[in-house]
Amino acid sequence: MDLADKAVGxxxxxxxxxxxxxxxxWVIILPFVDTDHFVHKYFLPQEYAILIPxxxxxxLLCFLCMFVGYVMLKSKKKKA
Amino acid sequence: MKHILKILALLVAISAFWIxxxxxxxxxxxxxxxxxxxxxVSLGCYGVLMVGVGLMQFPTCPQExxxxxxxxxxxxxxxxxxxxxxxxN
Numbered sequence: 001m002d003l004a005d006k007a008v009g010x011x012x013x014x015x016x017x018x019x020x021x022x023x024x025x026w027v028i029i030l031p032f033v034d035t036d037h038f039v040h041k042y043f044l045p046q047e048y049a050i051l052i053p054x055x056x057x058x059x060l061l062c063f064l065c066m067f068v069g070y071v072m073l074k075s076k077k078k079k080a
Numbered sequence: 081m082k083h084i085l086k087i088l089a090l091l092v093a094i095s096a097f098w099i100x101x102x103x104x105x106x107x108x109x110x111x112x113x114x115x116x117x118x119x120x121v122s123l124g125c126y127g128v129l130m131v132g133v134g135l136m137q138f139p140t141c142p143q144e145x146x147x148x149x150x151x152x153x154x155x156x157x158x159x160x161x162x163x164x165x166x167x168x169n
Contacts, residue, residue: 002140009135016128023125027118031110050114053121 023049 026049033039102112159166 002138005138006136009132009138012132012135013129014132016125016132020122020125020129023118023121027114028111031108050117053117057120 023053 026043026046030040030043030046098112098116101107101115102109156166
């Protein structure tokens with residue numbers, strides 16, 4: 001079983017490192033590169049660099065609020 | 081109460097630093113606008129990285145697992161002698 005744990009851990013670390021390098025490249029390095037360099041093809045337009053994290057944050061907050069509300073409703077129904 | 085005040089003070093200090101950075105224009109302005117978002121994303125990334133590293137380094141202690149299994153068998157036999165039936169594997 002520890003091999004599955006190690007594989008999941010490796011996958012998680014790999015995902016986080018790649019997301020971090022991609023985002024760093026996107027936000028910090030890309031504005032300094034000329035607009036007709038080929039590397040711009042691999043990155044989405046810069047507005048998405050702001051939209052995607054903000055959307056993810058808002059979705060996470062919504063999910064948290066819904067979960068808290070659901071748990072509160074369920075506990076109140078069980079008590080009554 | 082004091083803990084919340086400490087956290088609020090930290091947040092106010094960070095916002096003051098960010099607004100100061102905006103006014104001073106040391107870095108190009110488009111960077112300063114994106115900086116808080118970048119830090120939030122990198123903090124999330126760091127959390128996931130720590131979870132992954134912890135998962136990879138989690139110790140399993142196979143000898144202790146074997147000893148525990150033997151203890152369970154011993155306890156089951158003892159209780160069965162006394163009349164209680166626990167085993168149902």
